[in-house]
Amino acid sequence: MPKLTPRGWQVAALAEWERANHRGIVSVVTGGGKTIFALSCVDRIRPIATLIVVPTAALLEQWWEEAANYFDLGLDEINIVTGSLRFRLGTINIAVLNTAAKLAAKIEQHKCFLIVDECHKAASEHFRAALQIQTTASLGLSATPERPYDEGLKDVLIPALGPVIFSYDYGDALRDGVIVPFELRNIVFDLEEDRQAEYDKLSKAIARSISQHGTEAEETIALFLKRARVLNLSLNRIRLALKLVAANRGKRTLIFHEDIEACNLIHAVLSENGVRAGVYHSKMTLRDRAVMLRQYRKGEIDVLVTCRALDEGFNVPETELGIIAASTATRRQRIQRLGRVVRPAQGKTGALIYTLVATGPEIQRLKEEEAQLENIATVGWSRA
Template identity: 65%
Template sequence: MARELRRWQAEALAAWEAGGCRGIVGAVTGGGKTVFALACIERRKPETALIVVPTVALLDQWWEETAAHFGWALDEVNILSSRGRLRGGTVNIGVLNTVAKLDVTRSRVGDLMLVVDECHKAASPTFRAVLDVPAAATLGLSATPERPYDDGLAEVLVPALGPVIYQYTYAEALRDGVIVPFELRNLVFELEPERAEEYERLTRKIARVVSKLGSDAPEAVALYLRRARGLNLSQNRVVLTLKLIAAHRGHRTIVFHEDVEACEVIAEVLRANGISSAAYHSKLPMRHRADMLGLFRAGDLSVLVTCRALDEGFNVPEAQLGIIAASTATRRQRIQRLGRVLRPSKTKDQAVVYTLVATGPEIARLKEEEAELEGVADVSWSRA
């Protein structure tokens, strides 16, 4: 059955209706975007709805919530496959890369409403066809409240979905109890000498290539990726992560990394030291990942060590401690990861997130974030 809307959801719904049932809404991770979107569908009552999501994990959650919201059996919601087609008279849900390949313009579905979750991803040339759906009503969603959209907002998303009509920030979510109070502890550590030397060498080489060919040149991109991988594979990151977990033994912890092998190593060392843990990444079978998540939620696992698999789509409010051991430079990824730890639960009234940084650009990004979160989070800096 439909839930009572939170204040922000009711306000955003009113703004969406005032805008002709078109627009983009940004809300913090865990703020209730799914419930909000389903309320929009319920209010608009389109003949057919199409919900586009970025991952299979999110599809599963949307499927379950949609059926529960409308009091339907799961089979009454149409899940789109690569050979499927829109079914009129119901809600259709599909993953972005699947829907982008379907010729939905040929489907006879009458009055259609399009909902695009994590809509920034639909702005890429690969997935842009999703936005060509002939929809009478549109809704874009984003989990990132501060500077939520990359290039492509004005040129692609706004013409297709409508303007940004509402944003729900960390400060508002904290006030409303949607997220718990949190501390951000930024730890600056030293790279191993050989890693530091390689980082500086690649930085100089990148500068030369960018000056000659531009930052988008394949040669420059390859160097950026090589430098990032070397930075993320620092052994000191792994050692410091293990020390932090030991210092917070007993806390339900999520470790975020960028490398599958590093995740496996961390989890193996933790188990060898009597700490119940598991690696969680996309190379594992889906059923195994689901089992690990269930064990973590039940308290049978203390630590989940993830490689991007939890960035979008999973609700793990039981996590009390987050350790961002390695990350990309994207602001969006960091907000997604914070959101995994900041959701309230019966077992916690606050959260702590550590971020391990070693280079000037990493530090500069976190300094910028510190200014944005003034009055919202307690931010501290220390050297490892």
């Protein structure tokens, strides 16, 4: 028998999903409990077979563990679909998107309950074959089902999985104690002179390229990427992140950056100064990453410096302080990063997130966020 008492929103969302004939997308704030909700849907309809599709191997491991716990099963009673594409009836199957995209053709004769986690990712050209699987029921899960830059939600996800039937946002989660109260401190700093000049030069080149070739053109995108790198590799940004760690010594801290070199540099400086720090990024082996994460969770290190690899799907509720030293323009990444820090843990009464910004567009995005989070989070601004 399932062991967990469902949260209020999970009961309400389950009722909506049943009303929608066991189809639909549920939008839930990061950390809100969407895994348990999906497993309660499986428990409710007891399908002949379930296929859970996830974007990464790390998320696959989390679902595997949670599903086994929820239904009191051994890990080997749940089928992990690998390259051999072996699919088992009468149980829960879990696959990463890449594998699921190849599976659709193989299991045409079987209908299953299809659950797609972080479903916004399945709308891409590369992965949407995963949505061709024949279904008796379907459920999409995402903190942000809308896809910036395209019509993927309307054209791909809704036809395959059903409409967005339920939303659970920061305000709801705060009210229910699903996340802790949090404070955002946005720090505006100046780029170094030569870097500012390079940023301005690239901004003009981008404007020219947009008028000549359009926003989506390869030339324009290449310039955007170049400008983002100029912005992210500011040494003032790194200095400021280090200063914030020093001012909050001993707090369990996640530092987010966009560049692996910068992450390694921050980690090296912290270690040289006696701070118990680790680093976590995609160039490390899976084993080394697992060791770092474990050390951070157990409190053997206080600071974990990460480059994107922790954006989705990792549960580190012990974190009290987030420092977003560099970020992309996407709202989804922002939501995922805040979600890493605002999860509740024993003895945790609140969370603090610093964001370092240097340019007009960055400041504008945070001003818009401040308006959306009115009465939900405390937002403060300062100059470095």
